[in-house]
Amino acid sequence: MTQAQPFLRLDAVSKRYGGRAELAVEGVSADIREGEFVSLLGPSGSGKTTTLMMIAGFELPSEGRIMLSGSDIVGIPAHRRNFGMVFQNYALFPHMTAFENVAYPLRLRKQPSSRIDEKVKRYLDMVGLARFASRRPAELSGGQQQRVALARALVFEPTVVLMDEPLGALDKNLREQMQIEIKELQKKLGITLIYVTHDQSEAMTMSDRIAVFNNGRIEQIAAPLEIYRRPETRFVGEFVGESNMIEGRVGDATERRVETEIGEIEYGPDSAFGAGMPVFAMIRPELITLAEKLPPRNGTQLTVTRTIHFGDRVSVEGTTVGGTMLRFRASGREAAVCATGRQVNVAWRSDDVHILARGQ
Amino acid sequence: MTSRLQSSLIPKFLALSIGGFLLLPMLLVVVMSFGEGTSLRFPPRAFTIDSYIVYFTSAGWMVPTLNSFIIAGASAAITLLVTTPAAFAFALFDFPGKRLVRLLIMMPLMVPFIVMALAYFFFFGQLRLLNTMVGVVIAHACLAVPIVFLIQSANLKSFDWTLVRASQACGAGHFRTFRYICLPLLRPSFLVAGLFAFITSFDETVIALFISGRAASTLPRRMFESVRQESDPVVAVVSTLLFAVVAAVAIVIAWRREAGRSRSATRDLERE
Known part of the structure; x- marks a missing residue:
């Protein structure tokens, strides 16, 4: 690897919520390559979601820097970062159809309507929902809603895609099917994806690398098999697998x-x-x-x-x-x-x- | 079998009798509004629509009616402009003195109307706002703020704030997020809040009696004077009209809710 600088770098990032003594996130550092699928894995309250929210721009780090291609993005508000985001509860706009939901980021970017039309159709097709374009979120099942959310997060070709336990609300079979679909889309489109989950098998099957969080720190960041075979701490060894x-x-x-x-x-x-x-x-x-x-x-x-x-x-x-x-x-x-x-x-x-x- | 019959009949009987007890006096007013003569009387000797013609043609009634609409509209607008940002701030942020500010906003609910009326009477006198529409508008807005603030806060409490983050992640700043996501979703509840503000002002009599004067006389004030001085059957006309408007609004709301329910039901069917 002769890369001069990493694509996305977390540099000793910490987060303290007002008035609390302990840090929610403590000195987290990680380098993420372009096109890489990195999972943030850990139990609830381990700081993984807070870390994701800081990358997204919804939370400000108390200390440390977040660098994108060499420049600090901490001061850039969420809506100017050009990061796609998928939430656990889908967060589709209930007053818009599936089509309008996916078109929304393109309309905000003032793209011509013929291009919006073409792109929305292509992305809805990609997630297998071309037939449901005119449905409202309330008329779609949970899995379909999350596919719309996926299309909405990808349609504007974001620099980085962030997912916060996107499959947490789905049943087991659908979850496994969606894991495969997300992984294939990520590979096909060459997306840089940061994926928060507490499900270790999900992290194992999907990721290029896993960052295991505990008590606000990254205990180990490595490829899934490396994490499984050679955990560096007792916590990692016991949290990932038996x-x-x-x-x-x-x-x-x-x-x-x-x-x-x-x-x-x-x-x-x-x-x-x-x-x-x-x-x-x-x-x-x-x-x-x-x-x-x-x-x-x-x-x-x-x-x-x-x-x-x-x-x-x-x-x-x-x-x-x-x-x-x-x-x-x-x-x-x-x-x-x-x-x-x-x-x-x-x-x-x-x-x-x-x-x-x-x-x- | 009989017990089930009883359990379904008894509540119906109770509902009907309470409804009748409450509605009967209003129906008397409706009947009286069509009565002949220059004073209120029950039962009327003959039926005419003379009083309705008087109401719609005399400046003595039309001006206060118009005043009431203007005052209620303006005070509803001011109330919404004050309570909406306040409700957003309370829903989104924690700031020092939050409880104290909430207490201040709710204060007008705890003060008796008559005390407020007196206070406005002396205070507005000094500000030369007595007998002006502006004065009544301000007083009514103060009255409506706590009620509408409560409604707005309840609206925002049930709002899904991840939608705001989702919108920002799509590339919309605060303004466009409010414009395209919050406003369309909250518009129905904003309308209800505005309606409450409007009714609060339109219905208010005590303060209007003290500070509106002849120049800015509101409809309730005019009705009060009419009953006291002349016992004019036009009062019954106004009451009947107000009653009809309120009933119409209630029916429209109930009907739309019912229509919405059946529409979503057919959608569920389509999905099968």
């Missing part, structure tokens, strides 16, 4: 071993931790497998405490002799072996063990 976090201390750093309550655990090649450092050894449940006999290392014996059957697979929880709880997956066929109260041996590969720092 995980087993085993407390321990690095024993022999060159041999890459962690001393834990369940014995020594070997870890993968890419971690740089010194001997004696307090760490978590993280193993995803699907990477732990049942074993015939107890392996000398990278395995343990469990007493099954709970089994949840999903049909094709089972989620099993068990405790070691020392009381550490581990969760793992087994296939539907292995369910009988994992009945509650039974003793099982489990094993994992050292490459699948990820080490992350543990605070005091």
Whole structure:
């Protein structure tokens, strides 16, 4: 990457709401490339929506800069930023038809009516609503309304598109279908998209990169698989996907071993931790497998405490002799072996063990 | 079966009897307005429309009627100009002293009319606003501000403010957002608020009696004088006309609401 400057840059952005002691957003920095799909993922109150509103221009940062192609846009009001926006509750104008809603940004830009006509039709067609152009929002279903909102946010070819939990109000099937549609539109049109969600699977399937928010900070910003495989903090590891976090201390750093309550655990090649450092050894449940006999290392014996059957697979929880709880997956066929109260041996590969720092 | 019949009949009976109790005196006035003679009498000896002709042809009645319309219109306009920005400010912003300002706006509701009338009488005397339309307009606007402010605030409370952000994201500044989004959506409720302001002024008698004088006499004031001095059947005419207008407005509103409901129902059908 020889890009001289990033497309959109958040530079140590903080937000404090009047009179409150704690910061809603604290020193958030991120570089977003042109054409990139970045999700802001986190629990409610983690600062992701506030960050989005500051990018949109609806909230002023208390500190820090927001740079677009090298120039600070903090002082530019929302309506001059040329950013498209999709809201969770659709926010369609109820007194306008679907056509008029999509035409609104073009009319504000004083485009000739023949061009407005052509563009609105093209974008309504793109979201599959050409037939519904003359309907009012009240006459459209939730999914259709959000498609109109999508067309309205894209029709004026905005510099950046911002989405605030756009699928939060839709049912599961429709949500998954819309995820695919939004992702395809974004790729096809080369849109720079910032997408706020609290749904980690939504962020995983759609994004080029995910910024995981917690307590007003970005804990990690990376590609979805990187976030999943190599979370940098305990919060990221536990918020994105399921995980087993085993407390321990690095024993022999060159041999890459962690001393834990369940014995020594070997870890993968890419971690740089010194001997004696307090760490978590993280193993995803699907990477732990049942074993015939107890392996000398990278395995343990469990007493099954709970089994949840999903049909094709089972989620099993068990405790070691020392009381550490581990969760793992087994296939539907292995369910009988994992009945509650039974003793099982489990094993994992050292490459699948990820080490992350543990605070005091 | 019988109990269900009873439960549906009893409320109907009550509604009819209360309606009759309230409406009967008004119907008496309607009958009297068609009565013959120069003074109010029930039952009338013969029916004519003489009193209606008197009302519509005498300057003594037409001038106060016109005055009332002008005063009510002007005070409604002023009231809306004051309360609309105030209601927006209260809905959108938190500012120091917000509760105190709200209390000040609501104050006229807590002061008895007669006290306000006296205060205006002395205060406007010094300002040379006594016996002028301007004086009555100002006094009536002050009276209507708290009521209309409450209505406007309720209107804005149910307004979806994300629409404002959506409009800004589309590229509209504050002015165009107000012009194209807020105003069209809020217009019906603004109209209702304006109607309340108009009626507040049109109906007001106590203050008008004190400060309107002969020069700016309003219709209620003229009616009061008429009843006191001459017991003129024209009063019954005016009452009947006002009654008819109010009934017509109520019927139109109810009818439009009903029409709107059935229209959205057919739309639901189309969507199926």
